[in-house]
Amino acid sequence: MQTSVLAKYGDARLPRYTSYPTAPRFSSAVGIHEYGDWLANLPAGDPVSLYLHIPFCRSMCWYCGCHTTITRQDRPILDYLGVLREEISMVAARIPNRLPVGEVHFGGGTPTIISSAEFLALMALMREHFAFSDTTGTAVEIDPRGLTAEMAHALGAAGVSRASLGVQSFDPVVQKAINRIQSKAQTAEATDRLRSAGIGGINFDLIYGLPHQTVQSCVETASAAIAMLPDRLAVFGYAHIPTFKKHQRMIDETSLPDTAARNEQARVIAETLVAAGYRQIGLDHFALPGDDLVQAQEAGRLRRNFQGYTTDNCDTLIGFGASAIGRMKSGYAQNEVAPGLYAQQIASGRLATAKGYRLTEEDGVRAEIIERLMCDFSADISAICKAYSFEPSRLLGGNDKLAELERDGILDVADGIVRVSQDHRFVIRAVAATFDAYLDQSNRAHSKAA
Structure with missing residues (x-):
């Protein structure tokens, strides 16, 4: 495990990517x-x-x-x-x-x-x-x-x-x-x-x-x-x-x-x-x-x-219960977090949904890429984009953070496939984050990347 890589990426606060968008x-x-x-x-x-x-x-x-x-x-x-x-x-x-x-x-x-x-x-x-x-x-x-x-x-x-x-x-x-x-x-x-x-x-x-x-x-x-x-x-x-x-x-x-x-x-x-x-x-x-x-x-x-x-x-x-999140092909829906507010909604005959997110086609592309990276430590960007009729250059071109990770030896990109080095799987969340279009827009604190 390279000390320089750990020092550079280990303290980053990043999502665990159990969903996308988060x-x-x-x-x-x-x-x-x-x-x-x-x-x-x-x-x-x-x-x-x-x-x-x-x-x-x-x-x-x-x-x-x-x-x-x-x-x-x-x-x-x-x-x-x-x-x-x-x-x-x-x-x-x-x-x-x-x-x-x-x-x-x-x-x-x-x-x-x-x-x-x-x-x-x-x-x-x-x-x-x-x-x-x-x-x-x-x-x-x-x-x-x-x-x-x-x-x-x-x-x-x-x-x-x-x-x-x-x-x-x-x-x-x-x-x-x-x-x-x-x-x-x-x-x-x-x-x-x-x-x-x-x-x-x-x-x-x-x-x-x-x-x-x-x-x-x-x-x-x-x-x-x-x-x-x-x-x-x-x-x-x-x-x-x-x-x-x-x-x-x-x-x-x-x-x-x-x-x-x-x-x-x-x-x-x-x-x-x-x-x-x-x-x-x-x-x-x-x-x-x-x-x-x-x-x-x-x-x-x-x-x-x-x-x-x-x-x-x-x-x-x-999802059922206070704070529970549901996922559909169209998006995410989360119930009221506080049990009291959740109970009030149900008692009034209404669903308890407090907030959610409607997925776009681009969200679907990025979600699949992030999931494959988190699961396989590689992702065929070209193949995934083709399935969605999405242009791969929109994700790979000008992706400065991805390029930086490649320069640091954490991954390589060839023929539209991103592969993460086995020695650097501990910073996979940093790789996944390069395909997160919303990360810099969130004020939410996340856990350390390593």
Whole structure:
């Protein structure tokens, strides 16, 4: 890893490119009427993905960048679930046909904060309004500290096929600094419960760049995770943006590793996982050789969406819940972020859409290029542009940032194909950003590129 490249590009604040355009481009110009029209015109028979946001936790993890609310009481959760059910029925009523479902994802917050009975009821409601099949995949994000045997059984009974467990770090010093105390035993017990319930896909989330984190503690955490044999691991860099997430102010900034240390942590985690037999997927995911993600990457079918790298190839994502984002061929629609405002909209009989974005043809070209770069570390600009009847010179000609990256040896451009050096995949977001037409127009703070 070249020190000069890291020094030049590592501190850049860039999007993670789980969508394009990114969320800062969303505006109130797209609202309930536009989203309602998009729903009404969804093609019959086309599979859709569903995302359900459960924005509640029992305690705040200080590193968290998600939209969540802390509650010790069950009443706010139960009230929210009532609203969520209303929204599911309301949205389904606007879709002319009972559409097949490819993937379902429960995110949070902590989706398993709800009771097992409530989870089963939600799944039953979705099956009532949408067409599930034996191939429908259902994934749930889980905090291992609160997963009961009863909930694990309910997840299995509901047909959940993948569970994503938050681990972050097993170092007790780091855990104290981020207000998340979680033992290896708790994590192992949750993993065993899920497998006993018939849930075959187990993901672990790890984070580097946390306060007081060291190379040694990263290796120890990765090694402990490997011993539990998860099928996949996602390894994210901590994004410290206290102006955006005020609870991050509880973290002592002087205890955070610098860019060089962050990169070394990412490197040793990757090396530890690869040495244990995991394949690296894209920028920050790892999977065992037989996993669908590996097969998708080898076949050039890997995708990237709001949940990260995925095999989900549905063109439509319908988002339910406060802050949830939906994606259609025409654009993006995001619900009200605050649970109270979200509930008010649904109670009034209106969709909860607060803002969104209508895609242009050029957006589609740039989105595909960025997705291929993030997934494959290369993109055939000429072929992608040809499919859209778009002139490649509009993207390659005069692209000074791309040319600079080429001069720095990070990539090469030949015959209309951009290829990123294997040694420089850690700055792939900087490459993707050269095709982002809106990046300089956003005042939003992003995470570090490395």
